[in-house]
Amino acid sequence: MTAVQNELGHRIARMVRAQGPLSVAQFMTIALHDAQSGYYATRDPIGSDFITAPEMTQIFGELIGLWCVQVWRDQGCPERARLVELGPGRGTLMDDALRAARVVPEFLKAIDIVMVEASPVLAAEQSARLKSCGVPVRWIGDLSHVAYDRPSFIIANEFLDALPVQQFVMTEHGWRERVVTADTDNTLAFASAPVPPAFRVPPERGDAQSGAVYEVSPAAMALVDDIARGVASAGGAALFIDYGHEGQEFGDTLQAISRHRFADVLASPGSVDLTCHVDFGAIARAARTAGAQVLGPVGQGAFLQALGIEARLSGLCPHGDMDIAAVHRLTDSGEMGTLFKALAILPQGAPNPPGFARGTSRC
Numbered sequence: 001m002t003a004v005q006n007e008l009g010h011r012i013a014r015m016v017r018a019q020g021p022l023s024v025a026q027f028m029t030i031a032l033h034d035a036q037s038g039y040y041a042t043r044d045p046i047g048s049d050f051i052t053a054p055e056m057t058q059i060f061g062e063l064i065g066l067w068c069v070q071v072w073r074d075q076g077c078p079e080r081a082r083l084v085e086l087g088p089g090r091g092t093l094m095d096d097a098l099r100a101a102r103v104v105p106e107f108l109k110a111i112d113i114v115m116v117e118a119s120p121v122l123a124a125e126q127s128a129r130l131k132s133c134g135v136p137v138r139w140i141g142d143l144s145h146v147a148y149d150r151p152s153f154i155i156a157n158e159f160l161d162a163l164p165v166q167q168f169v170m171t172e173h174g175w176r177e178r179v180v181t182a183d184t185d186n187t188l189a190f191a192s193a194p195v196p197p198a199f200r201v202p203p204e205r206g207d208a209q210s211g212a213v214y215e216v217s218p219a220a221m222a223l224v225d226d227i228a229r230g231v232a233s234a235g236g237a238a239l240f241i242d243y244g245h246e247g248q249e250f251g252d253t254l255q256a257i258s259r260h261r262f263a264d265v266l267a268s269p270g271s272v273d274l275t276c277h278v279d280f281g282a283i284a285r286a287a288r289t290a291g292a293q294v295l296g297p298v299g300q301g302a303f304l305q306a307l308g309i310e311a312r313l314s315g316l317c318p319h320g321d322m323d324i325a326a327v328h329r330l331t332d333s334g335e336m337g338t339l340f341k342a343l344a345i346l347p348q349g350a351p352n353p354p355g356f357a358r359g360t361s362r363c
């Protein structure tokens, strides 16, 4: 039982008492996106609560921009193509990617840009950042509004980890759903409830021990299915970079972060970031089932090394201690080099993109 500490917490507790428990996914959705008090709806958290790769060094976005250019070339330099970013934060990655892509003006001439952003605060920052980028840019709140009428190059850094998950717990009575319940208007707690009729345990989770937790993000599965179908039929590629695992292990990975520290998941909804480790195994399966080719996941360190991060650091003039420290942090296996992973989705038969050597499909 956790005493709630803010207005949204009280509002959720009242809602639960009136209407019944929320799934973890419903709780996450309200905490992150409630129009009045949701975490992303009301602030720019990057820097104050957590830091992301593009904010550490410009090299990260530049390498991703060059990755897109190379994959576009590998697919015959289509004259009309689309560059899509999911959850673009402050717009830094896109800004750095476009600057690097200037070495190939035909690429910039071919593309329009779609920024998929739920947060009005961050969309405004992105728009200011890209106002003179020279390429048509539009903003949408939901990827399902993008038509795959041309090859689309989709990039997403630390986006999947923000999508809501459902959690299921193995008990002595079988699988139960983990839900959020309330005792009074001042408290929230986790409890277990019968699983919904549509719930299916994936075969690899069949021998789960009591206490095991299985997480699934229906939002991520639907998004990847959509992207994989779009890329398989119209060409292009998707590149997901995030922290996560390949789905072999069980566990509750839901975490709250505030001011660079772990925080309580239930106490202050809307005031803390909520994320989960990405199940790259499930992402890969969903994309393959939808008919696309999947490469990776590979560790972020190996991926960025293969893209030439060290050479780019030496070539960056002037590069400061910040860039050196950032390259170490992004690539070192004790830091973000292994926990963070890159996964690419391509049409069947497309050449291997940079960073995903043939035969190295695992971390």
Ligand code: SAH
Residues within 6 Å of the ligand: 040, 046, 052, 053, 054, 055, 086, 087, 088, 089, 090, 093, 116, 117, 118, 119, 122, 141, 142, 156, 157, 158, 159, 162, 163
């Ligand atoms: N990619 C950026 C920001 C990562 S933070 C970077 O690397 O710096 C997560 C981003 O995803 C934010 O921009 C957030 O507003 C956005 N976001 C979270 N959930 C979303 C959703 N359901 N739809 C669209 N954008 C979302």
